[in-house]
Amino acid sequence: MKPPIRVAVTGAAGQISYSLLPRIASGAMFGPDQQVILQLIEVPFEKAMKALEGVAMELDDCAFPLLHSMVLTDDARVGFKDANWCLLVGAKPRGPGMERADLLKDNGKIFTSQGAIIDEVSAENARVAVVGNPANTNCMIAASKARRLTPDRFTAMVRLDQNRAQTMLAKKAGVATTDVSDIFIFGNHSPTMFPAFGHAKINGKAATGVINDSAWLEGAFCESVGKRGAAIIAARGASSAASAANALVDHVRDLSTPGAIHSIAVKSEGLYGFDPEVWAGMPVKTLASGEYEVITGVPLDDFAKSKIAATNKELVDERAMVAEMLG
Numbered sequence: 252m253k254p255p256i257r258v259a260v261t262g263a264a265g266q267i268s269y270s271l272l273p274r275i276a277s278g279a280m281f282g283p284d285q286q287v288i289l290q291l292i293e294v295p296f297e298k299a300m301k302a303l304e305g306v307a308m309e310l311d312d313c314a315f316p317l318l319h320s321m322v323l324t325d326d327a328r329v330g331f332k333d334a335n336w337c338l339l340v341g342a343k344p345r346g347p348g349m350e351r352a353d354l355l356k357d358n359g360k361i362f363t364s365q366g367a368i369i370d371e372v373s374a375e376n377a378r379v380a381v382v383g384n385p386a387n388t389n390c391m392i393a394a395s396k397a398r399r400l401t402p403d404r405f406t407a408m409v410r411l412d413q414n415r416a417q418t419m420l421a422k423k424a425g426v427a428t429t430d431v432s433d434i435f436i437f438g439n440h441s442p443t444m445f446p447a448f449g450h451a452k453i454n455g456k457a458a459t460g461v462i463n464d465s466a467w468l469e470g471a472f473c474e475s476v477g478k479r480g481a482a483i484i485a486a487r488g489a490s491s492a493a494s495a496a497n498a499l500v501d502h503v504r505d506l507s508t509p510g511a512i513h514s515i516a517v518k519s520e521g522l523y524g525f526d527p528e529v530w531a532g533m534p535v536k537t538l539a540s541g542e543y544e545v546i547t548g549v550p551l552d553d554f555a556k557s558k559i560a561a562t563n564k565e566l567v568d569e570r571a572m573v574a575e576m577l578g
């Protein structure tokens with residue numbers, strides 16, 4: 252058994268965390284020989300902290316062999332102290348009649364503060380994964396507050412979009428999800444993101460050839476991946492939770508698995524036509540060193556370029572709306 256690592260989770264009493272925390276404690280995220288200390292962070296309200304106590308009681312009742320201990324706190328300085336991974340799930344939801352700009356600003360305040368505190372108190376080389384929406388821009392804001400941790404330590408989650416796209420391609424082709432590979436997500440975690448089907452493979456062959464329906468790929472497929480979150484809300488009466496938790500398990504596990512090829516949102520550095528300063532979904536490969544590199548040279552046709560231009564514009568607009576919070 253490896254010595255325990257510290258995993259901080261914000262929004263720990265929320266619905267995604269309710270699915271996420273048992274997966275972390277059972278070893279799905281860090282492997283079957285990695286003990287974890289869960290540092291669970293909530294807002295300083297009695298209702299939230301009481302709910303968090305209930306979640307911790309249930310985790311205790313699972314008697315997970317890998318769960319070393321838990322810290323329950325409404326103080327981010329305590330929650331992020333010496334954390335090896337900071338999973339930023341908590342965010343302010345969009346209320347009725349709320350403008351996107353207000354949502355960006357309200358969440359910007361949370362991620363400004365959390366980015367600075369993480370930089371100050373987390374472990375050497377800590378990693379941050381942002382789920383709370385608008386995830387890409389929240390991640391950019393948090394990273395902009397860091398002086399010690401480098402921008403590559405800050406990633407946002409687009410893996411749910413990748414997983415959704417993978418299953419939709421598999422269903423269309425009548426194959427197993429494991430037969431589909433190399434489906435990458437470019438851009439924002441929002442309906443503008445682009446699932447780059449042109450590069451996807453089904454049993455090693457070009458998905459475009461196997462499916463042979465470009466109208467579906469460019470139309471219903473892209474639209475369904477982009478609007479899947481809204482479809483879940485319409486059906487379930489609540490936003491994606493188990494699938495979002497599962498995607499975060501995949502995101503973190505693949506960032507710790509040398510050779511894994513997957514999509515994460517990272518600082519673009521100008522690749523694939525994105526503004527250099529925004530955090531955009533990109534294909535990456537995890538290296539033996541534990542770092543990752545963006546996979547370059549994915550060919551993009553005019554359709555792909557136009558989709559990337561649209562999602563880039565949204566990211567640039569979001570950046571402009573929170574400009575005064577950066578740096």
Ligand code: NAX
Nearest residue numbers: 261262264265266267293294341342382383384386411495
């Ligand atoms: P819930 O509203 O169930 O839970 C959020 C929790 O975060 C609440 O318990 C709240 O008290 C807590 N919280 C709020 N501000 C906090 C802060 N400053 N510090 C600590 N805790 C804080 O939402 P849930 O369904 O769990 O979703 C969480 C976030 O994930 C939302 O922003 C949601 O939009 C986002 N999602 C992102 C996805 C992605 O793929 N990137 C997909 C799923 C989800 O929509």
